[in-house]
Amino acid sequence: MKGETRKFSGSKGEILDFCDKCYRELSLAIHGMTHGASYSRAIFLGLTFGIVGAIIWFLSVVLSGWQLGIVAIGVGLLTGLGVSIGSKRKANNKRDTPCPKGQGFYA
8 A cells, every 4th residue: 555654663662654665775774784794703703803902901001000991992993893894894884864754764
């Protein structure tokens, strides 16, 4: 039927309405974000990069005697880089894209 919408619960409990065209686009976007991603590889590389970062942080603390927050941020970025590389950089770069009919948002 024309004008029919599909209702979904959002992450905060709100109800989101999507027209059929937006639903198809959303389904294709989700499939493109996850198809071909290697979750086990992402976890492995994230842990590996995180351990390397922790070693770097430990050495910086031992050598300088200071616990620098910027080094901790670097450890987090390094871990995220490992996960990104491990998942074959499958991610959606378009955030909060409005539905053309103005009935909701899809990521």
